[in-house]
C-alpha cells in the first residue's frame with residue numbers, strides 16, 4: 201500500500217507561502233500528493249523510509265523549480281473577430297475616433313461576438329486559452345463583456361466554462377455586462393444600466409454561471425453612480441464584485457469597489473492615496489495589467505510604493521483582450537511587470553500565484569504550496585524563479601500537476 205500517489209523529490213520548491221521570505225524556498229524539497237492534495241511537504245532528506253516504496257509514481261526533479269500553478273486573474277479571452285487591421289490602421293496614422301466612426305474599436309468585437317455561434321466562439325477562443333495554459337497557467341479568470349445583452353453575455357460565460365471543463369482547468373467567470381454601452385442604448389447609458397440591474401444580473405445569477413460581477417468605471421465607460429447601481433444589484437444577488445478602476449483617470453473607482461468589500465481593483469494607474477488606504481482596509485487586491493499599460497503607451501504608473509507601504513496585495517495579469525492587450529502570454533506579462541513597473545521578480549511571482557488567488561477568492565485552495573492545499577503545481581526546467589520573469593520567448597514548463 202503506497203502512502204502517496206506521487207512523490208516529487210530533489211525539487212527547488214518556491215512555496216510562495218504567506219509571510220515567508222525569498223519565495224518561501226525549500227532547497228532539495230520533497231512533496232507528496234494524495235488524491236490531488238498536498239499531503240507531505242519538506243526536504244528530501246527529511247523522508248525517513250526508503251523512497252521507492254512510498255508512492256506509485258516517483259519523480260526526481262533534479263534540482264528543477266516547482267511552483268504553484270500560475271493564475272491569470274483578469275482576462276477577456278473569449279471574443280469573436282480580429283482587430284489586427286485596426287492595429288495596422290493606427291500605425292498608419294488613422295486616429296482612434298475615425299476607426300470608431302467606421303465601426304471599429306470595442307463595438308466591432310461586440311458585433312463579431314454576437315454574430316458568432318457558440319461553437320464558433322469556442323473555436324476562436326480556444327488557441328488563446330491553450331497558449332495561456334501551455335505556460336503553466338492552471339487557473340484562468342474569463343470575463344464576458346462583448347455581448348452586452350443577456351443571450352450574448354450568457355453565451356460568452358458558457359464558452360468560458362466549457363474551455364475550463366474540456367481542459368481540466370479551473371475557470372472563474374465574471375459578468376462584465378457593464379463594459380461598454382451597446383449601440384441600441386447609444387446616448388442612454390442609464391437605460392442600459394437598468395437592463396443590467398433588472399434583467400442581466402438576476403438571470404445570470406439565477407443560472408449560477410458567474411462567480412463575480414465587474415464593471416468599467418471610466419469616462420468612456422460607466423460613471424461612479426452607474427457603477428454603484430451595478431454593484432448594488434450584484435449585492436442583492438449575492439455576487440462579489442471587482443472593478444476596472446482608475447485606468448485613464450481617477451473616478452474614485454478603487455475606493456468604490458473597496459466600499460463593497462470587492463475582491464480586486466484592476467488597472468489602478470490613477471488611484472489616489474485615499475483609495476489605496478480604502479483598499480488596504482477592505483483587503484481589496486490591486487490587479488496590475490502591464491500589457492495594457494504598454495500598448496496604450498501610458499506614462500502614469502500605478503501607486504506601487506503606496507500599495508507596498510499599506511500592504512495592499514498586488515496581483516499581475518495579462519488582461520488578454522483584442523484592443524489594449526493582444527497577448528495570451530502570462531510569462532511575457534510578468535517580464536513587463538518587472539521592467540515597466542519595477543516590481544521585483546518575487547513580487548511578480550506572488551502576483552500570479554498567491555495574490556492572484558486572493559483576487560479570485562480561492563486562496564484557501566490554490567496559489568501557494570502548503571499542506572492540505574490542492575496539488576496544483578508546475579515543474580519548470582529552470583533552477584531559480586527569477587528566470588520566469590527574466591528570459592522572453594522560452595517556455596520551460598516541464599510538467600503540470602492539476
Ligand SMILES: [Zn+2]
Pocket residue numbers: 274276444519521
Ligand atoms: Zn480588462
